[in-house]
Amino acid sequence: MVEERPAREGADTPLRTHPEWADRFPWLVQGTTARGDAGDPFDLGLSGTQPVGRALDRWRALAAAAGMPSVVHARQVHGADLAVHRCASAPGLLVMDGVDGHLTRAPGVLVTVSVADCVPVSVLDPDHRAVALVHAGWRGVAGAIVERAIARLAHEFGSAAESLWVHCGPAICGVCYEVGPEVHRAVTPERDAPSEPHPIDLRAVIVGRAAACGVMGERCTISMHCTRCAGDGVVGDTADRAFFSHRAGDSARQMAVLGVRDA
Ligand SMILES: [Zn+2]
Numbered sequence: 121m122v123e124e125r126p127a128r129e130g131a132d133t134p135l136r137t138h139p140e141w142a143d144r145f146p147w148l149v150q151g152t153t154a155r156g157d158a159g160d161p162f163d164l165g166l167s168g169t170q171p172v173g174r175a176l177d178r179w180r181a182l183a184a185a186a187g188m189p190s191v192v193h194a195r196q197v198h199g200a201d202l203a204v205h206r207c208a209s210a211p212g213l214l215v216m217d218g219v220d221g222h223l224t225r226a227p228g229v230l231v232t233v234s235v236a237d238c239v240p241v242s243v244l245d246p247d248h249r250a251v252a253l254v255h256a257g258w259r260g261v262a263g264a265i266v267e268r269a270i271a272r273l274a275h276e277f278g279s280a281a282e283s284l285w286v287h288c289g290p291a292i293c294g295v296c297y298e299v300g301p302e303v304h305r306a307v308t309p310e311r312d313a314p315s316e317p318h319p320i321d322l323r324a325v326i327v328g329r330a331a332a333c334g335v336m337g338e339r340c341t342i343s344m345h346c347t348r349c350a351g352d353g354v355v356g357d358t359a360d361r362a363f364f365s366h367r368a369g370d371s372a373r374q375m376a377v378l379g380v381r382d383a
Contacts, residue, residue, distance in 0.1 A: 121344035124290065127151055133178075133185035134162050135377070136362075138242075138287055138341065147249055147381050149186050149230060150242055152289045152343075153374045158359045163372035165234065166215065167195075170372075179213050188230035188379050194219045196234060196255050200263030202272055205229050221254030221269055225277055228382030232375045236366040237292040237347050239323055240376030243269055243330075244286075245279035253378040256326060258299065262306035266326050270333045281334030286327065286341070289376050290363045293346035294321025295353035297367075 124136035134156035141150055156162035163170055164178050183191045190208040194216035203216060205224040222231035231253050233240050238257035243266075245251070252269040254260065266286075273279035297319055304313040307325050327340045347365035350356045355368045364370040 122287065122341045123344050124152060127185070131185060133181050135182065135185055136290075138289075138343075140341075141244070141285070141287065145244065145246060147383075148244065148251070149188055149377065149379045149381055150287075152235070152240060152363070152376045153182065154362045155364060155372075155374070161364075161372050162374070163364070164375045165371070165373035166193075168371045168373065176213070182375070182377070183213070183230065186230055186377060186379070188382065189228055190214070191230045191232060192216065192222060192224075193232045193234070193375070194222070196220045198255075198257055198259040200260055200265040200268055202252070202254070202265075202269060204272070204276055205231065220256075220260055221252060221265055222378075223250065223252045223269065223272055223276060225250035225380060227380045230377050230379040232377050234373045235289070235291065235347075235376055236364040236370055236373050237297070239291040239326060240289040241266055241269070241326055242287045242289065242376065242378050243273065243284055245273055245277060245284055247283045248277045248279055249380050250277040250279055251378045251380065253376060255376075256322070258303050258307050258320075258322060261322060261325060261329070262303075264329075266329050267333055270330065270335065282336060284330075284335045285339045286330045286335055288323035288326050288340075288342045290343045290345035290347055290374075291323055292348050292365065292367060293351070293353075294319055294324060295351075296346055296348040297322060 137151035233255035
């Protein structure tokens with residue numbers, strides 16, 4: 121289990137990173153934004169109730185903090201389609217339509233997915249300095265978005281599954297995420313589904329699916345953070361939760377981010 125740490129202590133932009141990846145892959149920009157200041161939450165949602173200008177100010181701060189001029193986001197549809205970014209777009213925020221994952225090896229391009237209980241899955245190929253970032257809720261997992269990202273990395277950049285590293289970031293935990301039998305059937309068709317609503321650990325399912333593609337188990341990690349609880353299945357006070365959670369009633373959204381540093 122990985123505890124994401126502030127990318128920079130005392131920074132205005134509340135970006136948390138995987139500390140072992142930060143040490144091992146200095147060419148990488150990675151992490152997930154957190155709630156930040158309780159009085160002025162770091163909401164990056166572009167389709168909620170906050171004025172979009174406020175959100176865009178935070179996007180600019182995030183790009184500056186990450187040192188990445190081109191930022192790519194998409195309106196997500198709980199699908200399994202991926203976009204490949206072969207070169208940097210113009211500086212600023214590009215918002216695409218209708219994809220739930222991004223691949224790139226272009227330096228200076230920060231790809232992002234919006235999450236607030238769904239799993240942000242980061243996939244790295246250090247050999248080719250290529251990355252994939254996907255938004256994986258149960259529909260995406262059932263649609264094999266993780267397997268598709270791994271296959272697409274191989275197709276586009278020659279990435280071998282056994283060279284990949286996979287991290288499942290802050291998301292709803294296996295205690296909090298109670299779902300019906302139809303969801304169990306969709307994400308783990310190889311298992312007998314429960315007859316009534318029952319919790320499922322979506323991040324463990326994702327790691328199992330990555331392993332089935334040939335990713336080595338010791339290169340797969342899972343964040344210790346549950347977006348909804350403090351590890352006990354009980355919704356904590358808003359001020360105590362580091363990340364936004366849809367099931368805990370938050371309408372705000374954090375972003376998982378991934379990219380290759382602009383050398
Ligand atoms: Zn939980």
